Amino acid sequence: MNYPARILIVEDDMIIGANLSLQLTKLGYEVTGIESRGEAAISNVKEHIPDLLLLDINLKGSLDGIETAKAIRKYVDLPIIYLTANTDDATFEKAKETHPKAFITKPFNRLNLQRTIALVLEQPKEGSGTGRLHLDIEVLSDRFFVRHHGKMEKLLFDEILYIEADRNYSTIFTAKGNYVLTSTLKTMEERLPTTQFVRVHRSYMVNLSNVDIVADHHLEIGRTVIPLSKSHKEVFMSRIQLI
Structure with missing residues (x-):
């Protein structure tokens, strides 16, 4: 039995989020949701547990992307790919503390998105200390x-x-x-x-x-x-x- 990889999109620009969802679906992935706030992302992860998190690093609201990642890691150790436009050095260093698998710079193209996700999902999971x-x-x-x-x-x-x-x-x-x-x-x-x-x-x-x-x-x-x-x-x- 083969399951498509499950991906949660956390992006406060709903146009970007919808475009991402469309591209991921065409690539054969299952999108478990498009969330615009960190609190909603945490609830979604608890309920559906995706295989991968696409997370806007500069998320608006009470929790930015980095704080959202830290909160999610308390429940489950998911591979995270940060989505970012212009990240300064201080933000980049802070993001590194959450051990993301990759960064994708906006605006991103389909080929870059496809290759980055494929490489992250193909990394070994057994013995990685996941908390699923x-x-x-x-x-x-x-x-x-x-x-x-x-x-x-x-x-x-x-x-x-x-x-x-x-x-x-x-x-x-x-x-x-x-x-x-x-x-x-x-x-x-x-x-x-x-x-x-x-x-x-x-x-x-x-x-x-x-x-x-x-x-x-x-x-x-x-x-x-x-x-x-x-x-x-x-x-x-x-x-x-x-x-």
Whole structure:
């Protein structure tokens, strides 16, 4: 399952914001919103958690772009690209403290926008210390509380069949439905109990108690065939023998 990268635009010039949104949509990205104030951007991030933030550095209102970035980083570590017209040295140095991935100077052209975003999104995310997980799920001893349709929904570990990763998203598959989380599989692996869950492929983790069939190069849970990679097979086999 491939998801388009989700981008939030924070720009107080609505004409520029609308133009950006149109260009990003044509490039195949999903725009999660166009916000003109820092407070609204923070609320949007909490609710939708984009993959990338395009942020006007000279945002008008009580929070400028830099203060907005600092506030958002308290909740989630997102890659940020600052949009800027004329930035003096002092503002540039202050902006650097928020560790942006890039600066795009206004007026920008489509090719520069496309290349900059592509380079930022292609940078490795696993192991980067992102804080996405705590906004989507709360992990207890035997269950998740998963954010689903705006509410926290209980999901017992035993209900989970397997987890499939796609970039920085993970989809939890259960008999009653699926849940998409903005979290890497590496982060999920670190948070889940190793006695019950094990990684079997770079893109899959399974609940050992729900595995029905084990073959040389794959396993089956219900009617779903899941690849079993050579690099993960030894650990998987040692764990499943303990079930």
